[in-house]
Amino acid sequence: MEKQKITGSEALMKTLVAEGVDTIFGYPGGAIMPVYDCLYDYRDRIRHILVRHEQGATHAAQGYARVSGKVGVAMVTSGPAATNAITGIADALMDSTPLVVISGQVASPLLGSDAFQEIDVIGITLPITKWAYQVRRAEDIAWAISRAFYIASSGRPGPVVIDIAKDAQINKIEYEYNKVNYIRSYQPLPDVNADSVAAAAELINQAKKPLALVGQGVILSNAEKELVAFLEKADIPFGSTILGLSAVSSDHPLNKGMLGMHGNAGPNRKTNECDLLIGIGMRFDDRVTGDLKTYAKQAKIIHFDIDLAEIGKNVPTTVPVHGDAKETLAAVTALLKPAKHTDWIATFKPDEEEENQKVIQKELYPKSGQLKMGEVINKVSEASGHDGILVTDVGQNQMMGVRYFKYKRTRSVVTSGGLGTMGFGLPAAIGAKIGAPDRTVCCFLGDGGFQMTIQELGTIMQEKTNVKIIVLNNNFLGMVRQWQELFFNERYSETVMENPDFVAIAKAYNIAGRVVDKREELDGAIQEMLNHDGAYLLVATVETCGMVYPMIPAGTTVTNIIMGDN
Amino acid sequence: MSTKKLYTVIIFSENTVGLLNQIAIVFTRRQLNIETLSVSPSAIEGIHKFTITTFSTEDIMDKVVKQIDKRVDILKAYYNTDEDLVFQEIALYKLSTELFLKMGAVEELIRKYNARVLEMNESCVVIQKSGHYEETQALFKELSSTIGVLQFIRSGRVAITKSKVERLSDMLAEMENKLEKKRS
Ligand SMILES: Cc1ncc(C[n+]2csc(CCOP(=O)(O)OP(=O)(O)O)c2C)c(N)n1
Numbered sequence: 001m002e003k004q005k006i007t008g009s010e011a012l013m014k015t016l017v018a019e020g021v022d023t024i025f026g027y028p029g030g031a032i033m034p035v036y037d038c039l040y041d042y043r044d045r046i047r048h049i050l051v052r053h054e055q056g057a058t059h060a061a062q063g064y065a066r067v068s069g070k071v072g073v074a075m076v077t078s079g080p081a082a083t084n085a086i087t088g089i090a091d092a093l094m095d096s097t098p099l100v101v102i103s104g105q106v107a108s109p110l111l112g113s114d115a116f117q118e119i120d121v122i123g124i125t126l127p128i129t130k131w132a133y134q135v136r137r138a139e140d141i142a143w144a145i146s147r148a149f150y151i152a153s154s155g156r157p158g159p160v161v162i163d164i165a166k167d168a169q170i171n172k173i174e175y176e177y178n179k180v181n182y183i184r185s186y187q188p189l190p191d192v193n194a195d196s197v198a199a200a201a202e203l204i205n206q207a208k209k210p211l212a213l214v215g216q217g218v219i220l221s222n223a224e225k226e227l228v229a230f231l232e233k234a235d236i237p238f239g240s241t242i243l244g245l246s247a248v249s250s251d252h253p254l255n256k257g258m259l260g261m262h263g264n265a266g267p268n269r270k271t272n273e274c275d276l277l278i279g280i281g282m283r284f285d286d287r288v289t290g291d292l293k294t295y296a297k298q299a300k301i302i303h304f305d306i307d308l309a310e311i312g313k314n315v316p317t318t319v320p321v322h323g324d325a326k327e328t329l330a331a332v333t334a335l336l337k338p339a340k341h342t343d344w345i346a347t348f349k350p351d352e353e354e355e356n357q358k359v360i361q362k363e364l365y366p367k368s369g370q371l372k373m374g375e376v377i378n379k380v381s382e383a384s385g386h387d388g389i390l391v392t393d394v395g396q397n398q399m400m401g402v403r404y405f406k407y408k409r410t411r412s413v414v415t416s417g418g419l420g421t422m423g424f425g426l427p428a429a430i431g432a433k434i435g436a437p438d439r440t441v442c443c444f445l446g447d448g449g450f451q452m453t454i455q456e457l458g459t460i461m462q463e464k465t466n467v468k469i470i471v472l473n474n475n476f477l478g479m480v481r482q483w484q485e486l487f488f489n490e491r492y493s494e495t496v497m498e499n500p501d502f503v504a505i506a507k508a509y510n511i512a513g514r515v516v517d518k519r520e521e522l523d524g525a526i527q528e529m530l531n532h533d534g535a536y537l538l539v540a541t542v543e544t545c546g547m548v549y550p551m552i553p554a555g556t557t558v559t560n561i562i563m564g565d566n
Numbered sequence: 567m568s569t570k571k572l573y574t575v576i577i578f579s580e581n582t583v584g585l586l587n588q589i590a591i592v593f594t595r596r597q598l599n600i601e602t603l604s605v606s607p608s609a610i611e612g613i614h615k616f617t618i619t620t621f622s623t624e625d626i627m628d629k630v631v632k633q634i635d636k637r638v639d640i641l642k643a644y645y646n647t648d649e650d651l652v653f654q655e656i657a658l659y660k661l662s663t664e665l666f667l668k669m670g671a672v673e674e675l676i677r678k679y680n681a682r683v684l685e686m687n688e689s690c691v692v693i694q695k696s697g698h699y700e701e702t703q704a705l706f707k708e709l710s711s712t713i714g715v716l717q718f719i720r721s722g723r724v725a726i727t728k729s730k731v732e733r734l735s736d737m738l739a740e741m742e743n744k745l746e747k748k749r750s
Contacts (some may be wrong), residue, residue: 122584127591131638132584151638182745184578184738185641309632 002442005172008138008164009038012102013385015145017045018177021066021073023434025049025057029077032104034169040435049434049463052455054081056427058088059453062097063431063540066414067224067439069387071098071153072152072431078104079117082163082493083124087421089159094418095243096220098157100148101382108136108165121163130158138171148179149399155188156307157220167498181487190306192323192331199319207276207300209344210236211267213259213288216243216417217281223326224248224410225279230333235341237348239267241282241401246412250386256348260288261552262399266351271296273347280304283324285418286555294557304328331547359564360550364404370543371519373400373472380442380470381405388440388468389414390430393425393449395479397472399548401444411436423452430459431466440468440530447499457509460535468529469513471502471539474546482547488563506537570621572601573664574651574725577634578608578641578734579618583687585639589616592633602655604722610734620724637683646727653725657702658684659693659709660717666691669713679705690716 006014012035018025024046028036039048051057054076062073072092076085080530082103082227092099125132131151132362135144143165148160157534196416204210207333231238231254239259240247248255257264257495259271271277282288284303292314300318303311304325311320313564321328363374377400391414392401398415411471414432416424450471460467477495484492506513512532516525529536549564579585586605593600596697601619608615622630627645634643666672676682681695695705703719709715727733 070638126584126587129594182748183638184741184745186638187741187744307636309629309636311632313629313632 003174006175007034007038007170009142009169011138011141011173011175012145012164012169013038013042013046014175015142016073017042018179019146019149020070021046023047023049023075024075025051025060025064025431026058026075027054027077027081027119029081029104031106031166032075032102032169033438034166035075035102035104035164048458049430050240051427052436052458053453054084055087055423056430056453056456056459058085058092058099058101059424059427060431060434060456060459061097061101061423062092063414063428064435065097065099065260065393065431066428066435067411067432069101069185069411069434070111070435071149073102075102076104077117078106078121079119082119082121086128087419087423089125089161090423091419091424092159093128093130095416096523097159098152099159100145100152100162101159101441103161103163104169105134105163105165107167109167110228111136111165121161121386125161128159129161130165132161134163134165135168138168138173141168142175142177143180146177147183150180150183151186151205151542152465155186156217160557161221166434188306188307190323192327194320196319196321196330198335199333200321201332202326203276203302203319204234204278204299204332205337205339206234207258207273210234210237210276210278210341211270211274212242212278212280212478213238213241213282214280215241215282216246216247217325218244218247219410220307221281222327223281223293223324226326226329226333228252230329233333234336234339235345236278237267237270237341237345239263241288241417242415243413243417245402246407246410249408250406257401257561261290261402261554262548262550264351265355265464265550265561265563266348266554268561269351271558272298274299276300276302278302278304279419280329281306283310286314289314290552290554290556290558291559294547308496355550355563358563371517371522371540373397373542373546374404376470376472376522376540377401377444379403379522380468383523383530384440384442388412388442391415391425391429391441391443392431393445394420394422395446395449395477396482396546396548397444397446397478399479400472403548405442422446422449423450426453426454426469427459429469430456430463430465431464433467434463441466442468444468444470444472446478447471447475447497447502448477450502454505457506457511461509465535466533467535469537470529471534471537472542473499473502473539474542474544475499476544476554478546479548481545485545485547486551487553491519499510502539503537511535511537513539515539515541517541571647572619572625573622573627573645573647574653574723575616575618575620575627575631575634575643576725576727577618577643579614579616580639580641581607581612582639585614586616588637588640589618589634592630593599593618593620596626598626600631602722604724607634608734610738613734617723617725642737644712644733650727651725652728653698653718653723654696654723655699655702655723656694656696657718657720659695659715661691661693661709661713661715663687663689663691665713671739675708679703684696697732
């Protein structure tokens with residue numbers, strides 16, 4: 001019997017369903033219309049979120065992927081839509097987020113002719129994707145899409161772009177789907193090398209002052225339990241990178257806070273005091289290491305990573321442990337002798353006390369003056385039982401957010417780490433809420449970043465997405481202003497912002513909201529926001545000249561910490 | 567500080583479009599100049615081989631090769647120095663027939679450089695010589711300082727390792743094994 005023929009667009013839909021997709025963030029247009037037409041028949045199986053700008057589609061797909069562990073899917077048309085999606089694709093590469101972005105393309109006979117809305121999507125996205133492929137024949141769609149999901153989600157995850165010519169969407173083919181789970185030239189799951197596991201265990205067993213650096217790799221490989229078992233058995237204190245936050249709950253006794261430029265004093269200073277530094281699923285980014293010439297020179301270094309290209313990239317490694325953290329951590333833990341490092345761990349105490357006294361108390365519990373960012377964030381975290389999902393934009397709001405929000409569960413932080421993309425927050429929060437509908441999503445934005453993707457309030461209105469949006473309004477591009485104050489002689493070049501009435505804008509989108517600027521009204525306002533059934537915009541008017549401390553100036557030594565107390 | 571020297575990067579890949587672009591991006595991002603480049607099918611069916619030379623340090627080469635290796639359609643990338651390799655470049659020289667014949671001692675010259683005449687007509691002669699860069703360059707110098715060279719072209723380096731088989735073969739066998747295990 002002859003097989004029934006279907007269009008390329010239907011092949012796409014069938015394959016997406018077969019790959020477990022039930023949510024797509026997208027925006028239609030000419031070169032993807034046959035697919036959108038077919039999507040109309042799949043409304044019962046696939047929920048499509050109509051964003052207001054294609055950048056929003058990619059960021060929302062990122063937010064969705066980060067909280068759910070699934071592959072985020074975005075779908076856009078050709079030309080300007082594909083270029084609008086670029087920022088989210090680049091962001092996903094930097095932050096290892098599994099994403100499949102499907103773009104429409106002009107019909108294959110027109111390719112290369114500068115046809116209307118033709119753009120070389122593959123050429124543009126090759127440097128910012130794990131894989132980018134143009135489909136010109138309907139019969140290749142199922143293969144390419146399945147391969148895309150395999151590549152995006154395996155090994156070190158990342159974004160994949162599939163660009164589909166319009167005639168491939170229309171032409172009819174006999175559909176055949178074979179799930180791709182092997183590519184000869186791509187070995188995402190390295191074999192664990194027993195020798196390096198033994199060597200790592202040996203170094204840890206000998207260490208007197210070990211320090212672990214926890215990155216997002218732990219979360220991506222679902223190795224949170226293995227990590228805690230590892231840390232507890234050998235009694236190793238740790239700091240997290242910004243993306244590694246929430247892999248272990250904030251109140252774990254070995255959790256010494258965040259690494260990096262605005263991280264906690266303890267783990268940053270101890271980096272240059274420990275005798276063994278253990279990087280786990282992190283990549284020694286310059287925001288974490290500062291000047292490499294003075295970074296952890298006294299220590300031996302073990303680096304657990306699934307991406308061989310990361311090992312030895314920035315810091316020389318004594319023992320590399322190449323592999324999936326879930327496997328490698330368990331293997332090393334099995335060889336560890338239970339240990340206690342009580343004296344070493346006690347040395348974090350003075351750093352904690354100093355930071356608490358010089359920075360944290362003042363930021364969280366001010367007695368007078370205007371509201372402070374840290375104060376607002378801490379209260380929101382408390383009011384949501386330290387169990388919400390933190391989404392941030394970029395700038396001071398981000399650094400304050402990751403410093404003062406607390407976590408009980410994994411996958412509770414969605415922030416643009418590697419690319420530092422302003423405008424990420426609001427659409428990412430939409431994706432996060434859709435990916436984790438049972439959780440409270442608290443999205444902190446600066447007045448600058450909010451206005452970069454403010455149009456996504458429309459998506460929130462249409463989809464009735466229950467996100468709690470907190471704009472920390474300082475009427476400044478705060479983080480740039482901070483650098484101007486510290487490093488550019490207080491010359492505030494183009495950082496003052498005259499802002500609109502944000503609450504009125506929200507109201508126009510049928511989103512409830514209010515301004516809070518008085519300390520005595522803050523608790524009530526936060527309660528009102530959390531109790532509100534639906535999305536809510538809380539605009540907290542905060543001090544104009546707030547500073548994020550501690551701070552390690554860019555490119556200097558990790559111990560060069562400014563506390564801002566003089 | 568390690569000093570720069572000439573490295574030969576040998577890359578095995580699937581035969582898909584866009585790979586050269588992906589490889590070039592890694593070189594460009596690290597500001598490495600590609601000195602020579604040649605691409606051809608390898609001894610293993612369906613697998614292509616890129617041979618690229620560049621001046622760099624071992625530390626950088628190590629990172630570059632890992633970043634290339636990471637691309638999905640790349641099977642394996644290696645870097646080598648000249649000691650590990652047997653390598654050649656091929657050069658073609660176009661000369662005026664008249665001057666060439668007038669020059670005298672032509673046969674001697676051809677023998678000395680181990681070159682050969684590929685083609686000759688009334689107006690011009692094409693000579694071919696393969697060898698290392700210094701060798702093809704020496705002939706070029708000699709010809710240009712005597713009778714002049716009308717046209718000159720040198721290919722990218724081709725190289726094979728001194729080890730017995732294509733290094734990739736073992737790796738491929740290992741991968742096939744893995745696939746078998748996965749299937750069963
Ligand atoms: C797309 C983009 N443009 C510019 C920047 C540079 N930048 C980093 S932080 C910042 C200021 C952000 O101001 P705002 O959104 O008001 O947040 P705040 O720092 O005040 O919390 C800027 C301009 C960036 N990170 N991303």
